[in-house]
Amino acid sequence: MNPLFSDRINDVPRSFIREILKDALAPGTISFAGGLPNRSLFPARALEEATARVFVEQGTDIFQYSQSEGLLALREVIAARYRQRGLSVEAEHILITTGSQQGLDLLGKALVNEGDRVGIEEPGYLGAIQAFSIYRPRFCPIPVDENGMDVSGLEQVLAGGAPKLLYTVPNFQNPSGITYPDDNRRQVAEKLSGRGVVLVEDDPYGDLRFEGQPQTSFGQLLPEQTVMLGSFSKIIVPGFRIGWIVAKGELMHKLLIAKQASDLHTSSFLQQVMLQFLTDHDLDRHVEGICKAYGQQRAHMISAIDRHFPGAVRITRPQGGMFLWAELPAGLSAMRLFEKAVKERVVFVPGDPFYIGKREVPTLRLNYSCVNEELIEVGISRLGQAIGELLG
């Protein structure tokens, strides 16, 4: 190990997609591996109009250095959306970030000392593991599945002393697509209440619900201890890199210091364009269009799986978001399946990178947001073929 580099940078796990999928795939390979929103649903024309208006109507402030907190009017719009959902959030509780990945980095900066315990979901979002790894915590994985967070797993972690923070994606989780049911959320909140743990509710997919009813936010169940992360990446565009943190009091003050040290502020120009888009357009209506498309793609994928996968494979049936999760019979490795699938010209993400220290797991992530009915049919059929071969 080169002594020049920090210990922390050597601890960061690498991205599976960068590391393994960077090799050229055979022409005609169908990918369920990505985690991208569907570009055909980007409101390109509306953003073009919003940008043109910003150039005409705004002064040169949009090009100048600006406040680390972010544009006040944009923070007001975001806060109002929370209040519509019954959450008590004001503009002063919103810090605009350069995507919600930065929210994770700022939380690491403000909260995590080396060796502090950080609770994470298992399986969990790799980007969060990468972001927090920089601050050298001890990760405490807690299993999640269609019943939500495993409460006895949570109790076990708490028995070792309160972790500094607990990271959750309770709506349509990446990678598994699962959503914590309301009663599970209440149990989790009860276990954490008064224990000095910051619960991070990362919610990039929550608006992308195709069916069923929204569940109660931890921001309502555990308001004093919950930090919420939000993002426009999945509901407008990711390329603007605009997200936010909802936090209060001294924690907000510390996050602001961290933001200033990290990049001074998020692009003032892009914040103004986003504000203009939100002012001129009905975001809820735009999101309805995304939900309709993704809901159909999800239905096609589940239908194809039901027809093409061996019956021994279990899958989640998410009510929203971009991913579903499949589990091979015990003892099989999704990484081995991946090797076979590449040859069949279909790819996905094996479960391994979503666990801390587990390898050759039998689970895998399938993305349906970027594939149409035809690709889903052909790709799932190929994958079913590969699974059949693996099962022997």
Added chain:
Amino acid sequence: MNPLFSDRINDVPRSFIREILKDALAPGTISFAGGLPNRSLFPARALEEATARVFVEQGTDIFQYSQSEGLLALREVIAARYRQRGLSVEAEHILITTGSQQGLDLLGKALVNEGDRVGIEEPGYLGAIQAFSIYRPRFCPIPVDENGMDVSGLEQVLAGGAPKLLYTVPNFQNPSGITYPDDNRRQVAEKLSGRGVVLVEDDPYGDLRFEGQPQTSFGQLLPEQTVMLGSFSKIIVPGFRIGWIVAKGELMHKLLIAKQASDLHTSSFLQQVMLQFLTDHDLDRHVEGICKAYGQQRAHMISAIDRHFPGAVRITRPQGGMFLWAELPAGLSAMRLFEKAVKERVVFVPGDPFYIGKREVPTLRLNYSCVNEELIEVGISRLGQAIGELLG
């Protein structure tokens, strides 16, 4: 101290401008305190045209997630500018950052373990001290003045063992406006050569030279050990938050991991707009216009100082950049002067925040980029009055 927060966040020094200048100033107060580029020189129209072309000519890739390295074509343009100056830089050596403040954060992430020694200029750039503080180094200040970096000060630091990195702003430094002369750079490079220190050459102001000849970059004098930071903030606009790091080999690889963990990537849309602007317009010609304006403002400020300040005040006479530095007679405090100056309706930044652990220093920073001849005349006259009172 609330045990919830990390030790590091409690170590970050606060911004003087945020903390002290946030109080309302009397109407008519003239400010030499800012560090902003002059907004009247922003190429607003050209950026509007570039943005419109991007919307028309580019596909939806501009809104999608993109590579952590940044847009290849933009990295090629930046690398070509270095090659014009005789530096051997290729696109693969460029990592696009969300402003060069983020470059500092990524260097901290990739290099600094808690307790590592980090050499910094004294006086030095507060933003760098803030960014590195997150990684809890031991700062080793080395004096700089019009003769460049104090070589015996550098030797003293090196005698304690090689620091992990040495942070420099060798062209028109913030806060002092000084530039290291070529022979001083050679001496510094010689002392560092082969010692395993990463020299960071942060150069936001280097293009803003009004007179004299460019000095040799550490990238030429010490190519194996130098990391260069660059930014469009002072030569195009800061509100796009686009800067870059020039690094090679394994260090680039580690910085890329740090970038990915921090915010995935810099806005793909803004990178494309910046590329379009650079393709359609002559940046050097635009920069000539900025230099002409700032050069005149600098000349007005020096002329006013020569007429209004007591002779005992020493100033730097920078050949470029946005700042000059004044030194009161020994024993006087610029912080006390600040209190008097506020009453006279003129403000500046006292030297204190640019030093580690020194307080009530006799030095101060004056910004001339955002004030016209008339404001300079009136403001410097008021400040001269306040200095006269302080001298008694």
